[in-house]
Amino acid sequence: MKSNSYKKAFTVPELLVVCAFAALLLILFFVQKSNVDAMNRDEKRKTAINAMYYAIEEGFYVQNKYYPETISEDVLTVIDPQLFTDPDGLYINSDFSSYSYEGTNCKDSKCKSYTLRAQLEKEDDYIKRNRNN
Numbered sequence: 001m002k003s004n005s006y007k008k009a010f011t012v013p014e015l016l017v018v019c020a021f022a023a024l025l026l027i028l029f030f031v032q033k034s035n036v037d038a039m040n041r042d043e044k045r046k047t048a049i050n051a052m053y054y055a056i057e058e059g060f061y062v063q064n065k066y067y068p069e070t071i072s073e074d075v076l077t078v079i080d081p082q083l084f085t086d087p088d089g090l091y092i093n094s095d096f097s098s099y100s101y102e103g104t105n106c107k108d109s110k111c112k113s114y115t116l117r118a119q120l121e122k123e124d125d126y127i128k129r130n131r132n133n
Contacts, residue, residue: 035122038121038122039121039122041087041121042120042121042122042123042126044087045086045087045098045099045118045119045120045126046118046120046126047083048083048084048086048099048118049099049116049117049118049126049128050128051079051080051083052071052076052079052083052084052101052116052128053116053128055076055078055079056068056071056076056114056116056130057130057131057132059076059078060075060076061130061132064110066110066111066112067103067110067111067112067113067114067130068103068109068111068114069103069106069109069110069111070093070101070103071084071092071101072084072092084099086098086099086118098118098119098120099117099118100115100116100117101114101115101116101117102114102115102117112130113129113130114129114130115127115128115129116128116129
């Protein structure tokens, strides 16, 4: 009586197919993770710009009847100072910051209008402009 003494195992081509499939899944995972992370950073940028916008409109403008030439935590004291720093750790209006504020039609540091902007990674720039005047 003959017995089968060889062991069953995967062949090299089968192992290569499984490894290639696993590598493809890892690549897709990291690409999607990168996209999700970028969208989260964009949402943080929008939230910060909205907070600055409402602090300017509902706080600063209502109290002073003009817009500031520049903004900072000293000018907009009602919001969290960390909101002036973008997700990359750069302060608003500093070099390479994704946040910018530009007061326009200014005279004696009192402006009639402004543009508040966040450069987003996955969408066009997020822009808020003065609603008064």
